[in-house]
Amino acid sequence: MKNILKISAFIVFCFLFPGIKAEDGYRLWLRYDPVTDPAVLAQYTKSIKAWIIEGESSTLRVAGVELQSALNGLLGRSITSVKAVKRNGTIIAGTLAGSPVISSLKLESRMRGLSPEGYIILSTKYRNKKVIIIAANDDAGVLYGIFHFFRLLQMHKPVTELEITSSPLVKLRLLNHWDNLNRSVERGYSGFSLWNWNTLPDSIDQRYTDYARTNASIGINGTVLTNVNANALILTGDYLVKVAALANVFRPYCIKVYLTARFSAPVEIGKLKTADPLDPEVIAWWKKKADEIYSLIPDFGGFLVKANSEGQPGPQNYNRTHADGANMLADAVAPHGGIVMWRAFVYDNNVPDDRAKQAYNEFVPLDGQFRKNVLIQVKNGPVDFQPREPFHPLFGAMPATALMPEFQITQEYLGSSVHLVFLAPLFEECLKADTYAKGKGSLVAKVIDGTLENHTLTAMAGVSNAGSVRNWTGHSFAQANWYAFGRLAWDPYLDSGQIAGEWIRMTFTCDDEAVQRISKIMLNSREITVNYMTPIGLHHIMYAGHHYGPGPWVNRGRQDWTSVYYHRADSIGIGFDRTSSGSNAVSQYYPPVRDIYNNIQTCPENLLLWFHHVPWDYKLKSGRILWNEICYRYDEGVKSVRLMQNEWGKTSNFIDKERFEQVKELLVRQERDARIWRDGCILYFQTFSKRPLPAGVDKPEHDLQYYMTHKYTDVPGIR
Numbered sequence: 001m002k003n004i005l006k007i008s009a010f011i012v013f014c015f016l017f018p019g020i021k022a023e024d025g026y027r028l029w030l031r032y033d034p035v036t037d038p039a040v041l042a043q044y045t046k047s048i049k050a051w052i053i054e055g056e057s058s059t060l061r062v063a064g065v066e067l068q069s070a071l072n073g074l075l076g077r078s079i080t081s082v083k084a085v086k087r088n089g090t091i092i093a094g095t096l097a098g099s100p101v102i103s104s105l106k107l108e109s110r111m112r113g114l115s116p117e118g119y120i121i122l123s124t125k126y127r128n129k130k131v132i133i134i135a136a137n138d139d140a141g142v143l144y145g146i147f148h149f150f151r152l153l154q155m156h157k158p159v160t161e162l163e164i165t166s167s168p169l170v171k172l173r174l175l176n177h178w179d180n181l182n183r184s185v186e187r188g189y190s191g192f193s194l195w196n197w198n199t200l201p202d203s204i205d206q207r208y209t210d211y212a213r214t215n216a217s218i219g220i221n222g223t224v225l226t227n228v229n230a231n232a233l234i235l236t237g238d239y240l241v242k243v244a245a246l247a248n249v250f251r252p253y254c255i256k257v258y259l260t261a262r263f264s265a266p267v268e269i270g271k272l273k274t275a276d277p278l279d280p281e282v283i284a285w286w287k288k289k290a291d292e293i294y295s296l297i298p299d300f301g302g303f304l305v306k307a308n309s310e311g312q313p314g315p316q317n318y319n320r321t322h323a324d325g326a327n328m329l330a331d332a333v334a335p336h337g338g339i340v341m342w343r344a345f346v347y348d349n350n351v352p353d354d355r356a357k358q359a360y361n362e363f364v365p366l367d368g369q370f371r372k373n374v375l376i377q378v379k380n381g382p383v384d385f386q387p388r389e390p391f392h393p394l395f396g397a398m399p400a401t402a403l404m405p406e407f408q409i410t411q412e413y414l415g416s417s418v419h420l421v422f423l424a425p426l427f428e429e430c431l432k433a434d435t436y437a438k439g440k441g442s443l444v445a446k447v448i449d450g451t452l453e454n455h456t457l458t459a460m461a462g463v464s465n466a467g468s469v470r471n472w473t474g475h476s477f478a479q480a481n482w483y484a485f486g487r488l489a490w491d492p493y494l495d496s497g498q499i500a501g502e503w504i505r506m507t508f509t510c511d512d513e514a515v516q517r518i519s520k521i522m523l524n525s526r527e528i529t530v531n532y533m534t535p536i537g538l539h540h541i542m543y544a545g546h547h548y549g550p551g552p553w554v555n556r557g558r559q560d561w562t563s564v565y566y567h568r569a570d571s572i573g574i575g576f577d578r579t580s581s582g583s584n585a586v587s588q589y590y591p592p593v594r595d596i597y598n599n600i601q602t603c604p605e606n607l608l609l610w611f612h613h614v615p616w617d618y619k620l621k622s623g624r625i626l627w628n629e630i631c632y633r634y635d636e637g638v639k640s641v642r643l644m645q646n647e648w649g650k651t652s653n654f655i656d657k658e659r660f661e662q663v664k665e666l667l668v669r670q671e672r673d674a675r676i677w678r679d680g681c682i683l684y685f686q687t688f689s690k691r692p693l694p695a696g697v698d699k700p701e702h703d704l705q706y707y708m709t710h711k712y713t714d715v716p717g718i719r
């Protein structure tokens with residue numbers, strides 16, 4: 001009886017909401033479900049009748065497969081591929097060189113400005129027929145143009161008067177997977193690694209193709225398959241054939257594979273006595289290794305290296321510099337067109353006076369010493385992917401070196417796959433920060449796209465959040481962070497609001513009211529999280545080990561891994577004094593940024609405790625004293641999660657049941673764990689401030705001891 005009731009309820013539901021189908025999230029933002037708005041559908045039906053892709057290549061072939069399935073899906077009927085333009089409404093895609101139709105249209109002047117991988121989408125006429133042209137100088141551009149066109153359709157945008165030009169502003173747009181060979185994923189919260197090393201190379205999971213399609217749809221053109229805490233085994237012949245099998249799947253989608261290189265590999269798998277980068281045998285070993293890799297994977301991208309950081313081996317083990325190490329590897333891959341991405345996330349074995357200064361101190365003196373095919377990969381902030389950090393002072397400080405940013409898409413410090421946190425505003429905040437390296441307007445984005453210092457080798461990396469769970473990222477909204485990274489890597493000047501709007505329309509619904517509601521949730525979510533985790537510039541106060549919950553009391557182990565090192569709370573106040581009278585980290589920024597940060601009056605309040613040790617009774621702009629403001633922000637953070645729950649509740653008519661319920665349930669857990677952050681941190685800091693909770697702030701449910709010993713049992717990634 002119960003089942004019959006359930007089934008009838010489902011039938012009624014489908015009848016009421018015919019467009020809303022069961023959805024497990026696997027298709028991400030490439031859903032291609034029929035357009036349900038009758039007016040939009042009528043317009044598309046009129047404007048799109050047939051398609052041609054002119055030219056022959058594996059990329060154009062997969063573009064055709066995608067075009068066919070997207071058009072059939074979105075328009076709800078079969079749109080056939082044709083050999084010649086015979087009717088209005090034909091889509092013609094191809095390159096200037098490979099498509100007779102496109103080359104006959106005299107588009108050269110329009111296309112001259114396109115960089116490689118760029119495209120135009122144009123409504124025009126060909127032999128008196130109305131056509132839509134998707135044209136590029138290379139096959140990759142055709143593929144990206146086609147995906148752009150789908151984005152328009154998925155967003156229900158008009159496709160009649162198209163005149164779109166787009167080129168990527170960053171050359172290499174890469175995901176970094178922190179995936180281990182046993183399929184565990186460091187800081188991964190979405191199941192196991194996508195790469196099944198046991199069954200490769202013979203078994204090719206459909207996921208590999210869908211991963212490549214998805215990345216191509218947002219312009220990602222490279223993937224580092226392995227963890228930066230590297231295992232040398234990946235460089236052995238047995239594994240390289242597996243890597244080659246993945247490269248073969250990704251190639252048509254214009255995605256190159258890269259690997260992490262363990263610096264001690266010549267010793268570990270090469271049986272040499274040393275990995276000294278200046279040793280002739282070591283140099284020869286890496287050259288031979290590179291030759292072997294390129295014989296299997298001719299378009300191999302190159303190496304990513306974490307050296308002399310958190311116990312990883314590196315050139316400093318042999319009294320050599322980062323430049324010596326990077327250049328040796330760069331010389332090995334250079335004859336094949338490969339590159340080396342050398343990470344600046346370093347710290348040595350001695351605890352520094354301020355860890356935030358370390359990368360700058362080690363790398364700035366090396367500016368100008370790196371080979372042309374080396375990029376220095378710099379985290380967005382100077383400490384470690386915190387909910388809020390100032391931009392990394394290395395941006396703008398190494399003019400003779402190609403720098404690339406590393407963002408973290410996986411939410412190591414932002415609630416793993418449990419909390420709804422849209423990261424585009426965090427990425428955007430860094431990209432749009434003004435370094436003043438060459439005066440006003442020297443944005444981080446300009447360092448990255450090469451325009452500030454005329455660099456042609458440019459790149460951007462994001463630490464992936466994709467794994468083996470059915471919907472790839474765990475939280476449905478975590479998909480948006482993957483999407484946002486790709487879009488910003490294509491164009492670092494994009495606005496978070498635009499990105500959110502695109503993603504919501506493609507992923508959930510085109511209903512304007514629902515889009516606005518969801519957009520509001522997304523755009524506020526990062527600030528909300530900062531409030532209940534690390535307000536006013538607090539940082540690195542998370543639980544040791546898993547980094548999910550609060551741990552401001554963590555005081556054991558290596559000092560610069562503890563929380564007390566960073567918050568420095570005492571009876572007078574709280575915060576890390578990085579001013580000229582403290583650690584002087586401010587001096588690593590150009591004026592006037594350094595002066596603004598140095599002065600407690602001008603330092604942005606959202607970074608106040610990053611740069612200053614501030615008395616508990618210091619008055620903030622709100623009129624509240626610091627202690628009250630801290631409590632208020634924590635409390636507001638929690639209350640805002642409740643507002644998010646409320647808003648989400650109002651979208652139920654527009655979202656399929658599966659994803660609606662999943663998000664709803666996760667928001668319950670987010671609110672619960674936000675309270676743990678709030679109460680744990682307030683109670684702990686109160687032991688220093690010795691002040692009462694201000695009026696209006698909810699009282700903690702338990703005592704401090706409870707929070708200090710709290711164990712999480714339902715959070716991915718915590719064992």
Ligand code: GCW
Nearest residue numbers: 178186187228229306345384
């Ligand atoms: O944030 C820290 C993480 C480590 C990570 C390291 C890094 C891959 O906690 O898990 O190691 O950063 O970026 O190298």
